[in-house]
Amino acid sequence: MSIKTHPVFPNLHLVEHPLIAHKMALLRDRATATKTFKELVHEITLFLAYEVTKDLPTTTKTIHTPLESYKATVMSGKKPVILPILRAGIGMVEGFLQLMPSARVGHIGLYRDEATLTPHRYYFKIPAASEDRQFFVCDPMLATGGSACIAIDELKARNIQRIVFICLVAAPEGVKQMLEHHPDVDVFTAALDRQLSDKGYILPGLGDAGDRLFGTR
Numbered sequence: 001m002s003i004k005t006h007p008v009f010p011n012l013h014l015v016e017h018p019l020i021a022h023k024m025a026l027l028r029d030r031a032t033a034t035k036t037f038k039e040l041v042h043e044i045t046l047f048l049a050y051e052v053t054k055d056l057p058t059t060t061k062t063i064h065t066p067l068e069s070y071k072a073t074v075m076s077g078k079k080p081v082i083l084p085i086l087r088a089g090i091g092m093v094e095g096f097l098q099l100m101p102s103a104r105v106g107h108i109g110l111y112r113d114e115a116t117l118t119p120h121r122y123y124f125k126i127p128a129a130s131e132d133r134q135f136f137v138c139d140p141m142l143a144t145g146g147s148a149c150i151a152i153d154e155l156k157a158r159n160i161q162r163i164v165f166i167c168l169v170a171a172p173e174g175v176k177q178m179l180e181h182h183p184d185v186d187v188f189t190a191a192l193d194r195q196l197s198d199k200g201y202i203l204p205g206l207g208d209a210g211d212r213l214f215g216t217r
């Protein structure tokens with residue numbers, strides 16, 4: 001797996017791996033059915049989650065193997081929080097939980113007004129005492145960047161500073177918006193696409209992630 005940082009967007013980290021590329025091709029394909037789409041989102045998230053958790057704090061702890069004592073490396077600090085942006089972010093939660101079963105899960109509900117593309121918040125719930133925790137905000141799509149920016153505004157308004165944003169497909173417009181509003185937040189993505197359409201869809205993209213995940217197309 002290689003991570004490319006972008007010459008124009010210092011906040012962007014493109015996670016590259018032949019298996020991710022192959023699974024992304026299947027994900028984008030309009031012929032891919034809902035069940036497979038959901039499985040692919042989960043599998044690609046596993047790769048991304050592995051990568052974005054690599055700097056989590058660790059400590060040492062003495063354990064006893066069947067043969068002797070051993071100072072083992074274990075995770076330390078408060079349990080991280082996975083924060084999916086509803087609805088489509090829900091598809092990424094299990095991938096994170098598979099690697100970090102004791103992570104907490106918050107939720108933020110946002111939907112984009114189809115005409116103005118402005119995100120509207122309808123739900124927000126995160127664990128108590130969240131200030132010192134690492135937050136992994138996830139949403140398959142970073143389009144205009146409006147939804148991601150609002151989600152992060154909400155966290156920062158609660159004194160949460162350790163935030164990473166993870167998506168499957170990013171548009172340059174959304175990455176730029178994130179760089180302008182939240183330059184301290186790293187964006188990890190499996191793909192950086194060409195542009196947004198005049199209706200705010202990512203091109204080439206994969207269509208409406210929420211609809212494809214939940215079969216509401």
Ligand code: PRP
Nearest residue numbers: 086087088111112143144145146147210
């Ligand atoms: C989609 C997607 C992101 C948002 C991205 O959600 O899952 O949350 O659009 O667009 P933006 O970067 O321009 O804000 P949508 O609002 O369609 O809601 P849904 O997940 O409930 O379908």
Ligand code: URA
Nearest residue numbers: 143201202207208209
């Ligand atoms: N949201 C989606 O689900 N798809 C896009 O292409 C843009 C925003």
